Amino acid sequence: MARAVSSRRKIGFTILGWIVGFLIFFPILWTIIASFKTEAEAIAVPPSFINFDWTLENYITVNTRSDYPLHVMNSVVISVGSTILALCIAIPAAWAFAFSPTKRTKDVLMWMLSTKMLPAVGVLVPIYLLFRDWGLLDTRTGLVFVLCMINLPIIIWMLYTYFREIPVDILEAARMDGASLPKEVAYVLLPMAVPGIASTMLLNIILAWNEAFWTLNLTASNAAPLTAFIASYSSPEGLFWAKLSAASTLAIAPILIMGWFSQKQLVRGLTFGAVK
């Protein structure tokens, strides 16, 4: 009897779950489908879901018009580079905040978060002038640095909340055994912290990948990532729905696939200390 109820419940949840999942995913699905249509089909009434002539012509058009591999390469270098650089700076800091907290630790952390509230556009001109003088305009180095800085607060905070969950007793024990500080970090802390670091890294790659203000305003051609790629399709040019869909699909595909494959790792550390 109980089993019957729970199995009926399961069917109910299955239906509900799939409907909700489908609805949320629908805009993306619709874009992907539209990207394989011809321009005329993309706006045809009534719209067709699968029974149309699938074509790759939009992808070909987009590829002849833009250097897609270069943009992807730039996006990868910028997002991964900035995240790794930020992690190098953030891990020691978060470690210290978590294990040798002082009275001011909380305030410092909150201050760090508050630096993110400065509207980027308000400081564009100062940053642009500095970049011009330092020769960093349209370079990946420049963007790696900027994105590292804007994501650093989130990274530190996320790592801090994760590190704090690590039982201090173990560290004490290691210290008793005479482990030096570097060893303590390398052999005790890191293995326990890896899931947190991994998920921080993934989250920040996503954030950096999707950052559209600095990446658009500090680049021209050499360092332009996918956000600039999509900006050359973002206003209509006559019939453009299918081309736009193809460009959109190309812009989000790499990160979507990465996100899906690393979903478990992403979720594991994505608690911001919210779980006790």
Next chain:
Amino acid sequence: MATDHTRTAARWMTAPSIILLLAWMIIPLAMTLYFSTLRYNLLMPGMEIFVGFENYAYFLTEPAFITAFFNTLIMVGSVLFITVCGGTLLAILMDQPFWGQTIVRLLVIAPFFVMPVVSALVWKNLLMHPVNGLFAFMAQSIGIEPFDFLGQAPLASIILIVSWQWLPFATLILLTALQSLDQEQQEAAEMDGAGIFSKFFYITLPHLSRAITVVILIETIFLLSVFAEILVTTNGGPGNASTTLTYLVYVKALLQFDVGSASAGGIVAVILANIVAFFLIRILGKNLDK
């Protein structure tokens, strides 16, 4: 001695990040403060003169300013409300065992990976477009006039788009929190004859309060700087109906190239954001310290 040693080490370890962030904050901030006292328009070089608080006066008396201020509050508030409520419900749903759970979970988190510009473009052109969009087709096929989302309800449309992007984030964090909920406690409550609702309000919700706090804090930071969605969909209009503070500063800086006003606007926005943050931390901070 050990503690002294540790403390020195700790200082060395935090120093790079603090120094970098300080530099990152102070250099642009100082330049912004300085520019905010100049009449400085990129299009009119060589005319920079010191004008004191004129830029602030102009920004604060700007007809769009009050509207933008409230639009910002409405947008951030509504998105927070939608994502927290929706996220909680979704997290509870995802926490139930059902067939194809893993796949559905992938579908649900997908919007989080979509870059803001792309999601705004897709919603605007493929879905909400009043002539060629899918919603217009759906409206027409059930015999009603297509609704012009971005013209008639610009702010609500933007809230919808932004909520769609942030719902997965809330869901993920709340789901992780939900999974750590004590099963025994739940079962005990069930034995005591607690209904679904009392279980939700007395056990689940208190357990989620920390996670909800975190969601609100992080999302607020990101939502305050939302502008790509507005730029792509409505350009802040019609009129000022969907202009937020960030967007207003954007207009000053990159449409009018009025660096002076934009800097003043930036400073005003920082001050307002920090006031919001101050209250937020006051209200939510207790929750985090527990």
Next chain:
Amino acid sequence: MSITKRTLLCACAVSALSTAALAQSITIATVNNGDMIRMQGLTDEFTAQHPDIEVNWVTLEENILRQNVTVDIATQGGQYDVMTIGTYEVPIWANQDWLLPLEFSEEYDVDDLIGPIRDGLSVDGTLYAAPFYGESSMVMYRRDLMEAAGLEMPDAPTWDFIAEAARAMTDKENEVYGICLRGKAGWGENAAFITATANSFGARWFDENWVPQFDTEPWKNTLDFYVNLMNEAGPPGASSNGFNENLALFQTGKCGMWIDATVAASFVTNPDESTVADQVGFALAPDNGLGKRGNWLWAWSLAIPAGSDNAEAATTFVEWATSRQYAELVAENEGWANVPPGTRTSLYENPNYQEAAPFAQMTLDSILSADPKNPTVDPVPYTGVQFVAIPEFQAIGTAVGQQFSAALAGTMSVDDALAAAQDLTTREMTRGGYIK
């Protein structure tokens, strides 16, 4: 740290490879309009002739492009060697010494450039930007729908006729809207269209003392006419339609008439892109019997920033892309109808072009009839037909455009929108020191 370094090294290596060892490389910033996309597609032809020049393209949507190039040129960022800008920017930027004066070989034949266009891109007789394509505005209409409505379009219609025809052609059941006009806020979007229209209604932006004129009768008539017409015969969501959105609507057969840039003529008559290609007719922009028509003048042009390190290569490119040979090259590849219009007299004398482009004469007449020096019925202190050539205009035009857009969307009354426009323009002009 070492990983980062390695990543960066990798990155440098890759970028070094891609720009390997060529003498000069130029970066061109351009708009994603059809003709520019075509130019980008023909890059290989250019590099074949000039193997020592490598070309990088930055193709962006108009607004983003404008903000990027403006920030770059104003701060001497030096990221671009060739910039695509319009008739609005050229005189302002040239006066700041931001642009290099252009000097081309004899063969280029500067005198072949159409008069009003060349004037618009010159300061004190020196050319600062080479026109890539020029445009005015005109009426494009569906002959089949016009016939079905029992009307005939004159060559030079009045606004009253346009309104009558638009109402007669509208068939909302079947998603056919009598008229599509710009409604999307922006100084280059709805503000441009409405300003040009207002000129023909006898309105003007400023009187001779730079006092804004939105509180005058002609402006009220203009905006009332526009809003009523669009509400009765326009498509839904008109307040977010710009040039490109309307182009798409017209091409998919949803519009009876469309008053917009002459350059659209080749897109709406191209059977590959347009479902109504064989049914399009053309007429001059309408008037109100006051002596001014509602047509504007614009030229997308290529200019070289003064700070460019590769000025020579950039000049070579600009000369190539705006030359007669380029027109022939496009004609060879894509047909005469797709040649960038509105820049050279010789194109309009070419029988091949006249035959392939039924809109040729109408385009030329529209361009020649626009007068940026005397755009309005009453005298004004500014030049520019659909814009006011002062640096402040981008800001004011866009803000005023927002008010018009709100009036169109119905979130504001026409009177309130004009009052708001008057207030904000007065504010900015006072701030700019124009109004003492």
